Amino acid sequence: MIARRSWTDAIPHLVLILGVAVFAFPIYVALVGSTWDAGTIGRGRLPLVPGPDGWANYDQALFGDRGGRISYVPVSQMMWNSFVMAMVITVGKIVISLLSAYAVAFFRFPGRMVFFWMIFITLMLPVEVRIVPTFEVISDLGMVNTFAGLTVPLIASATATLLFRQFFLTIPDELVEAAKIDGAGPMRFFFDVVLPLSRTNIAALFVILFIYGWNQYLWPLLVTSTREMETIVIGITKMLGTSDAQTDWNLIMATTILALLPPVAVVIAMMRTFVKGLVDGDK
Amino acid sequence: MQRRVIFDDKLLPYLLLFPQVAVTLVFFIWPALQAVWQSTQLQDVFGLSTQFVWFENYTAVLTDPGYVGSIRVTAIFAASVTGLSMGLALLFAVMADANIRGREAYQALLIWPYALAPAVAAVLWLFIFHPQIGMVGRTLNQAGVPWDYKLNNGQALSLVILASAWKQVSYNFIFFLAALQSIPKSVIEAAAIDGAGPRRRFFTIQFPLIAPTSFFLLIVNVTYAFFDTFGVIHALTQGGPGTATSTLIYNVYKAGMVAQDLGGSAAQSVILMAFVIALTAVQFRFVERRVHYG
Numbered sequence: 282m283i284a285r286r287s288w289t290d291a292i293p294h295l296v297l298i299l300g301v302a303v304f305a306f307p308i309y310v311a312l313v314g315s316t317w318d319a320g321t322i323g324r325g326r327l328p329l330v331p332g333p334d335g336w337a338n339y340d341q342a343l344f345g346d347r348g349g350r351i352s353y354v355p356v357s358q359m360m361w362n363s364f365v366m367a368m369v370i371t372v373g374k375i376v377i378s379l380l381s382a383y384a385v386a387f388f389r390f391p392g393r394m395v396f397f398w399m400i401f402i403t404l405m406l407p408v409e410v411r412i413v414p415t416f417e418v419i420s421d422l423g424m425v426n427t428f429a430g431l432t433v434p435l436i437a438s439a440t441a442t443l444l445f446r447q448f449f450l451t452i453p454d455e456l457v458e459a460a461k462i463d464g465a466g467p468m469r470f471f472f473d474v475v476l477p478l479s480r481t482n483i484a485a486l487f488v489i490l491f492i493y494g495w496n497q498y499l500w501p502l503l504v505t506s507t508r509e510m511e512t513i514v515i516g517i518t519k520m521l522g523t524s525d526a527q528t529d530w531n532l533i534m535a536t537t538i539l540a541l542l543p544p545v546a547v548v549i550a551m552m553r554t555f556v557k558g559l560v561d562g563d564k
Numbered sequence: 565m566q567r568r569v570i571f572d573d574k575l576l577p578y579l580l581l582f583p584q585v586a587v588t589l590v591f592f593i594w595p596a597l598q599a600v601w602q603s604t605q606l607q608d609v610f611g612l613s614t615q616f617v618w619f620e621n622y623t624a625v626l627t628d629p630g631y632v633g634s635i636r637v638t639a640i641f642a643a644s645v646t647g648l649s650m651g652l653a654l655l656f657a658v659m660a661d662a663n664i665r666g667r668e669a670y671q672a673l674l675i676w677p678y679a680l681a682p683a684v685a686a687v688l689w690l691f692i693f694h695p696q697i698g699m700v701g702r703t704l705n706q707a708g709v710p711w712d713y714k715l716n717n718g719q720a721l722s723l724v725i726l727a728s729a730w731k732q733v734s735y736n737f738i739f740f741l742a743a744l745q746s747i748p749k750s751v752i753e754a755a756a757i758d759g760a761g762p763r764r765r766f767f768t769i770q771f772p773l774i775a776p777t778s779f780f781l782l783i784v785n786v787t788y789a790f791f792d793t794f795g796v797i798h799a800l801t802q803g804g805p806g807t808a809t810s811t812l813i814y815n816v817y818k819a820g821m822v823a824q825d826l827g828g829s830a831a832q833s834v835i836l837m838a839f840v841i842a843l844t845a846v847q848f849r850f851v852e853r854r855v856h857y858g
Contacts, residue, residue, distance in 0.1 A: 290664065293660070294664060297656060297660060300655075300656050301670065304673070307691070307692060310688075322697055324697075325696055327699060377587070380583065381581045384577040388570055388573065396585055399588055400584060400585070402592075403588050403592045407791055409790075409813050409836070410596075410816070410836040410837045410840060411592075412816055412820050412821065412829070413602070413820035413830065415595040437584055450567060454567065457571075458569055492679050496680070496682070502798070514683050517687055518798065530697060537688065537691075540684050541679065545680070548679040552675065
C-alpha cells in the first residue's frame with residue numbers, strides 16, 4: 282500500500298474535475314444556446330441558464346422551416362441521411378472484412394498474399410490524399426448524390442480485416458478438425474462457429490465504425506450537392522454560412538446537440554466494450 | 565502466419581474476397597494510380613487537351629510560396645495539436661490512475677468526447693469564441709483585447725488548434741489510462757517502499773513503460789492532425805484569413821475541387837501519399853517492437 286497524504290489526495294480530484302469541466306463546458310453552452318431565441322444570442326447576451334424556447338427551437342430545427350430567417354432542410358431528414366450512411370458503412374465494413382479475413386485465414390490459394398497486401402495497402406491511401414480522382418470515379422459511375430456513392434467507397438477496411446484475421450488465427454485447429462469430421466463445410470463453420478466466437482469483436486467494431494460513419498465530413502461534402510442528401514454534420518456548417526450575429530444560432534445549437542447525441546449515446550451505452558475494443562484493436 | 569488446419573475449397577476464397585477486393589481496386593488503387601498519372605499532366609485552360617510534363621507540376625507546387633507556407637502552417641498545427649492533446653491526456657490519465665474514489669465516473673466523463681465529429685467540435689468552440697456573440701470572444705473584446713479569428717492569423721490558428729486538440733484528448737486518454745493500468749501495481753509499490761515519491765515513480769517506472777503507447781499515439785495524432793481535422797478548418801476558417809490556416813490537406817481540396825487545378829492537386833496528393841506511406845511504415849515497425857514489450 283502506497284502511503285497516502287490527504288493533501289496529495291485532493292490533487293487528482295481537482296485536476297480531473299477541472300478536466301471534466303473543460304470538456305463539458307462547450308456542450309453546456311450549446312445546450313443553453315439551443316433554449317433561447319435567436320435575438321438574445323445575437324445581441325451577445327446569452328445567459329448561463331436554460332431559457333424558455335428549447336421546445337420551439339428543436340421542433341423548428343427538426344421538422345421544418347417555419348419562420349426561420351433562411352430555409353433549411355429539416356434536421357430530421359439530415360439525421361436520417363447520417364443514420365443510413367453510418368449504418369451502411371458500419372455493417373458493410375464489418376461484413377466484407379469478416380468475409381475477406383475468413384478467406385485469408387482459413388484457406389490456402391494462389392494469390393493469397395497478393396490479395397492480403399492489396400487490402401493492407403488501403404491503409405496508406407486515405408480518401409483525403411486522392412480526393413479528385415476518387416470523385417471522378419464516383420461521377421463516372423453516376424453515384425453522385427446517392428447513398429451508394431456516399432457509402433460504398435468507404436466500406437473497404439484494412440484495419441477491420443487485420444483485426445478479424447488476427448482473431449481467426451487464435452481459433453484452435455481442433456475446432457476446425459472437429460467440424461470437418463462432422464461434415465460441416467466452410468460456410469457452415471463460418472456461421473455456426475466463427476461468427477458466434479467473433480461477437481465481442483464485432484460489437485466493439487460496431488461502436489467505433491458507427492462513430493466513424495456518422496462523423497464523416499470530407500466525403501459527404503464532395504459526393505452530395507443536393508440539400509436532400511445532406512448529412513447533419515455537413516448541414517451544420519452549411520447553416521453557419523457567414524456566421525455573423527444575424528445567424529440563427531439557436532437553431533444551429535439545437536442541430537449541433539442533435540448531431541452529437543447519437544454517437545455519444547452509442548459510446549456511453551457500450552463504454553466497456555468500446556474501450557476494450559479500441560485498445561485491443563489499436564485503432 | 566498460417567493456420568495448420570484449413571479448408572480446401574478452390575473457388576470459395578475468391579468469392580469471399582471479392583467484395584473487399586472490388587471496392588479496394590475501384591475506389592482505392594485505381595484513383596491512387598490516377599493521381600500519380602494526373603500529377604504528370606498539364607491541362608490547358610479549357611480542359612480540352614492535356615500534355616505530359618514530367619515533374620513540372622511538382623516543381624510548380626514545391627516552389628509555390630503558398631504551398632511552402634502551408635507546410636509551415638501544417639507543421640505548427642500538427643505539433644500543437646499533438647502536444648496539447650497528448651500532454652493533457654497524459655495528465656488526466658495519471659490522475660485517474662491514482663488510487664482515488666470515483667475513478668470510473670471520471671473516466672466515463674472524459675471518454676465521451678471521442679464520439680464528436682471534428683466539425684461539431686469546431687462549431688461548439690466557435691459559439692464560445694465568436695467575436696460578437698460568443699461568451700469568451702465578446703468578453704475579450706469588451707475588456708479591450710481585440711479578438712476576431714476572422715481577421716487575425718494567430719487567433720484563427722489558435723482556435724482551430726484548440727478545437728482539434730480538445731476533441732482528440734479523450735482518444736489519447738483511453739490509451740494512456742489502459743497503458744498505465746497494465747503496469748503491475750507491485751512494481752510501483754516496491755518503489756514506494758524504497759522511498760520513491762510520486763514524481764520519481766512516474767519518471768523512472770511509469771513513463772518508460774508507457775513509451776510504446778506514447779509512440780503509437782504520436783503517429784495516430786499526427787495522422788489525425790493532418791487528415792481528420794479537415795472538418796474543423798472547413799467549418800471554422802475555410803483556410804483563412806488569407807492562408808493562415810490552410811493545411812496541406814485543405815490545399816489539396818482547394819486546388820482540386822475549388823480551383824480545378826487537376827495537375828497541381830494530383831501532385832499535392834502524391835506528396836501527401838508519400839508522407840502517409842512513411843508514417844504507416846514507421847507505425848508497423850513499432851508494432852513489431854511492441855511485441856517485445858508485451
